[in-house]
Amino acid sequence: MVGAVVKSSWRLGDLAQSLGLELVGNPNLEVHSLATLGSAGSGQLSFLANPMYRRQLDSTAATAVIINPQFASDCPVAALVADNPYLMYAKVSHFFDRRPRPDCGVHPSAYVATDAVLGAGCRIGPMAVIESGAVLADNVEVGAGAVVGANCSIGANTTLHANVTFYHGVKTGDRCTFHSGVVVGADGFGFANDQGQWQKIAQVGAVSIGNDVEVGANTTIDRGAIQDTIIGNGVILDNQIQIAHNVEIGECTAIAGCTGIAGSTKIGKYCTIAGAVGIAGHLEITDRVHLTMRSAITKSITEPGSYSSGTAMSTTSLWRKNAARFRQLDEMARKISRLEKLLKSQQTSDQ
Amino acid sequence: MVGAVVKSSWRLGDLAQSLGLELVGNPNLEVHSLATLGSAGSGQLSFLANPMYRRQLDSTAATAVIINPQFASDCPVAALVADNPYLMYAKVSHFFDRRPRPDCGVHPSAYVATDAVLGAGCRIGPMAVIESGAVLADNVEVGAGAVVGANCSIGANTTLHANVTFYHGVKTGDRCTFHSGVVVGADGFGFANDQGQWQKIAQVGAVSIGNDVEVGANTTIDRGAIQDTIIGNGVILDNQIQIAHNVEIGECTAIAGCTGIAGSTKIGKYCTIAGAVGIAGHLEITDRVHLTMRSAITKSITEPGSYSSGTAMSTTSLWRKNAARFRQLDEMARKISRLEKLLKSQQTSDQ
Amino acid sequence: MVGAVVKSSWRLGDLAQSLGLELVGNPNLEVHSLATLGSAGSGQLSFLANPMYRRQLDSTAATAVIINPQFASDCPVAALVADNPYLMYAKVSHFFDRRPRPDCGVHPSAYVATDAVLGAGCRIGPMAVIESGAVLADNVEVGAGAVVGANCSIGANTTLHANVTFYHGVKTGDRCTFHSGVVVGADGFGFANDQGQWQKIAQVGAVSIGNDVEVGANTTIDRGAIQDTIIGNGVILDNQIQIAHNVEIGECTAIAGCTGIAGSTKIGKYCTIAGAVGIAGHLEITDRVHLTMRSAITKSITEPGSYSSGTAMSTTSLWRKNAARFRQLDEMARKISRLEKLLKSQQTSDQ
Known part of the structure; x- marks a missing residue:
């Protein structure tokens, strides 16, 4: 979460105020880290989101628990009362995230082309490369060994972790995160067959990525053949996903690891696609579609709902x-x- | 395409001459970029390859269209007449590919071992590493952060994009392209079981790659256990493919993304393997076999033809x-x- | 194998002594490399492990063959007699592994934070990055362009090949190998849904890896949400595997390429998981389970044995x-x- 303040410990009173929550308990108690209900000890903050874990509440050794109003009176320790404890845990988790970041400025071992433009507060790690004509908005972080290709445009507060690769001309919005090994803008797989030989088609489109997009480790997003490959605002992609050229993914769609989407397929908004799904090319998947794990999708889907393929496991x-x-x-x-x-x-x- | 001249715009007459095509229209008109029939505007070149898009021809705003003789007379704008418009589009696409390349020579931040040999016209990008004994033929391009291991041999006009990794002893032919995140020559997955413990087998073979091979982003090709893993001339591999040790792939075979091929399997020539196919180890797939998306192949295939497995999707x-x-x-x-x-x-x- | 001495050639007598094997033949003969029975020539060492290849023994041109007692008397050349020839081949293979390694010490182009700690005999390759607070035990090798994040702890004799990425706080045991493109410690895919928008959950756990673990090229192992993702001693992972946050993998389990394991699933000890298997989240797979190629596992498995899903291929x-x-x-x-x-x-x- 951009701008989350990370401290070595937090007074419960301050946490309650920051999150806008009711505190039942001593505001002067302090918590220094997060833990699950079952493993938490003194000085730790936990949460109860899944009723399955209700029984762990009675014996928790956490200093405080984020909990919904229904269970708050059963809480043996301090309670931060939230209507949606899981969402509140998501928000508070950033207060305890101690990931070290590259220092502000350009590391002496990095290479930044003379005509690249860096906004205020950018952090360019060791051995990073910013090629000619790239424009980075304010507070962009580029990890060690990451490469930003020529003429890329990177939105404010976006992070490229170590060893990310952007080819030339990739555009991202603000507050995006790209994990290590991600490759954005490699050539789409476009070839014309010439009596058995493959004649490569230059991929002259680019990749256009919205705001608040997260891309998991080693995921690949190819550049478009002529027009751009497009990733909408708020899309979240897990690890090892393959997005082929000219795919379009609608707002807030979530895709789990190892899924592959073939060329020119359009995925709607608010879809949830489970792990290792395969989607053929040139299809249209409408909004609010759910695809279960390892489904093979070979036809367009015009109605919202859940779809599957495959067989169940047995001996x-x-x-x-x-x-x-x-x-x-x-x-x-x-x-x-x-x-x-x-x-x-x-x-x-x-x- | 090696040697394609990229200009800011092209006269139609010059294009027709370069491609050996008949031009119906004004040779002095100029085009500066490519576009699809439906989206093209003034100064853009388009093509009509798929009859499905025939109806877009009437209203196209392109300056010129690559088109087959059958439809040429219907073309409302200048026509470049080609028997195979898609193949001709493939060829002309390189005239409009404005990918920036590293400068000729070795970037000051790169590391090249003193006993590595670089041919004329090589371009070694920032932070690239060329290890001891590597031999690069003429016009090899090594992108930012890419690593060429010791004693590799890279053919002329071959490109390794940013953050590609070649282990030691990898050999490639001429005019190959390796996209970012590709790893060639990592150890094959070879272990002997010793009462439950795994004893690693050193992988002392290498990887041998022919001419005109393309390898997509984050694809991995393991080195052989004793003999080499072999990729034939003209093979094209999409992203996120796994090629295990001692696999052999025949000439001009094309493999789509996310496919995995287990150890020692031999794939014939002119095969087309769709996305996310899994092929077990120690099999032989004959020439001209087509495998459909997500097939699981557990037996050798001795007859050309199309093969499949899996189930169709439903709610x-x-x-x-x-x-x-x-x-x-x-x-x-x-x-x-x-x-x-x-x-x-x-x-x-x-x- | 740590400590294996690599020489340009070996006397058979010395090999027999080093491996504790009986030699039938001239101890002064020398071998310089490994070969399969069928392809071996003079000066090469081969082995006969699979009875399928028995017929190749009669005509082998190898100088010596590792062979079990049953076939030793049929061996037309020198015989190194072993009860388990395949295991002995695994051990001897390291004597012939001529992989060049980075020089001892820190390459001048590498970046090592001033407060990182390097044990004796460490080898840090060109452009490698060792971030603040990282601790490397003796004889750790870090390949070209690899990144060791802040506060990582790397056990003795562990190797990170070129372009490996470790995020902060990753812990590994001794004698581990990480192949190129591996990413350890990227964020798990954890988000809370807030009226359609995804609210990221900071992943504040880390990754804890045992001794003698091998991780194949481009495999990803995510950091835990709160507690650590855990890889047990002796686990071997092939290429392009995805291990999600808070997965636990038991001792000596082997997993083949392209398999994906979703969050919080626990895999037992001594399991063998074939290629491209998908395992859903929050499951428990007991010890000694075998999963065949491309199985989709959506339920916990409580009994050892072999499990499958999918359909067989046909035209x-x-x-x-x-x-x-x-x-x-x-x-x-x-x-x-x-x-x-x-x-x-x-x-x-x-x-």
Whole structure:
């Protein structure tokens, strides 16, 4: 969270005030770190969001617990009362995030092209590279070894962690985070076939990324063939995701790790796509679609809702028998039809 | 395309001459960039390859269109007439590719071992590392932060984009492209089991890559256990592909993103492997095989053709019912057989 | 193998002594490299582990073969007799591994924070970055361009290959290997939903890795939300694996490439997980479980054994028919039940 103040410990009274929460307990108690209900000790702050963990409340050794009004009176220690304890935990978590950041300014070992423009408060880590014509707004952080290609435009308060790579011409909004190993703007996979040989198509589009986007480690987002690949505001992407050229992802859509989206597919807003999903190219997925883990999506989806494919797991010995039968599924269906007809004709002839 | 001249704009007459195409229109008109038929404006060059987009031709605002002879007379603007407009678009796209490249020579911040050999026209970017004994042919480009391991041999006109990593002893042909985050020559996954503990097997082979190979962002190609992992001429690999040790891939085979190929498998020539396919180890896939998206391949394929596995998507509620039945598939097949026998015996006894 | 001596060639007598094996043949013969039985020539050492290759023994041109007692008398060349030839090959392979390593000490182009601590014999490659407060034990190797985040703790004899990235606070044991492109300690994918917007949860845990762990190229291991993500002793991970926050992996478990494990799942000891498996979050997989290639695991597994999901491959034309029927599977099962009942009632009425 931009601007969160990180201190070595927090008075409960100050926390309550910062978060706008009611405190039931001694405002002078202090907490220095976060912990789960079951593992928390003295000086730690915990939360109760999932009723499954209700029973851990009675014996918690936390100094304070973020808790909803329903359970607050059962809390044996100080309570920070919140209607949505999980959301409040998300907000307070940044008060205890002690990630060290590169110093303000440009590390002496970094390379910044003479015509690159850096806003106030930028932090450029060791061995980072900012190529010619790149423009970084205020408070941009570029980690060790990260590379910002020529003519990139990076919005304010955006962070590129160590060893991120941006090709030329990538544009991002404000408050984005790119984790290590992310590659944005590599060539899309575009080739024309010339009697068996592949003739490469230059990928002259770029990548355009909105505000408040998070991109997980080793995720790749290719540049567009002609127009840009587009990632909307508030999109969150987990690790090892592949976004092909000219994909468009709508606002606030969340995608879990290892998912791949083929070229020119458009994903709507407020979708949630689980891990290792595969989505074919040139499809349209409407808003508010949920795709379950490892689904293979080969057709456009026009109605909001949840979609799946695949088979459920079983022991390998049972699976082998069933998987072999899958090859006979159409034949089985035809046999059933024949049996139905046969029985029907029997019944008819019996009458 | 090696040697493509990039200018700020092109006269149509010059383009037609460079590409060997007939021009129907004013040769003095100029185009400065590419666009799709639907979005093109004045000064832009477009193409009509897919008949699906034929209707966009009538209203296009492009200055010129690459088009096949069949539609040329319908073209409301200048026409560059080509038998294969998509292939011609591929070729012309490089005339408009304005990717900035590192300057010729070695950037002052790069490290080149004293006994590495660099051909004429090499471009070594900021923070790049060329280790001892590496030999780079003419016009090799090594992007910012890329690492060329000891004793590598890189063919002429090959490009390693920023933050590519080559381990020692990797050999590539000419005109190859390796995108950011690619790792070539990491250890194959070879271990002997010693009463539950894993004893690592040193991977003493290397990786041998042909000419005109493209490797997408964050793809990994492991070094061989004893002999080399081999990538044939003209192979194109998309992003996030895993090629295990001692895999061999035949000429001009194309593989889409997120596919994984396990150790020692041999893939033939002119295959097309779609996204997120998994291929088990020690298999042989013959030439001209097509594998559809997310197929799981666990047996060798000896006949050219198209192969698939998986299930089609449906709503999650319907899928749950069907996936549960998958576990009973063998039992269902046996029931059908029993019913068939029963009915047959009935009919026999009825006669 | 730590401490393996690599020489340009080895006397068979010395090899036999180093490995504790019986030599049948001339101890003064020398071998300079490894080869498979079929490809070996003079001066090469081979092994016979898989009986499938027994027939290659008769015509091998190897100078010596590691072989079990059963086949030793058939060996036409010098024999190094071992009860487990594959394991012995694993051990001897390191004697022939000629991977160049960075020189001892810190390369002049590397950056080491003034308050980082380096043990004896550390090798820090060109452009590597060791951030503030990091502690490296003896003989740690950090490859070119690799980044060790602030306050990391790296055990003795551990190797980070080129362009590895460790975020702050990562802890590893001794004798670990991290291949290029690995990212350890990036943020887990933790967000609270606030009326459609995603509110990021700071990931304040770290990653704790045991001894003798190997992590393949471009694999990602996220830091914990509150507590640490934990990788046990002797775990081996292949390339392009995604390990989400707060996953725990038990001792000596092996995981093949492209597998993804979602948050907070616990994997037992001595498991073997094949390639491209997907495991959902918050599950427990007990010890000694085997998961076959591309399985989707959505429930905890409490019994050791082998588990699978998916369908077997077929030609695409056959697959299309069967995959379409998958959507009718529940309906088919109901039809079978109806037929069974109908026939049963017929038989009853017939009696």
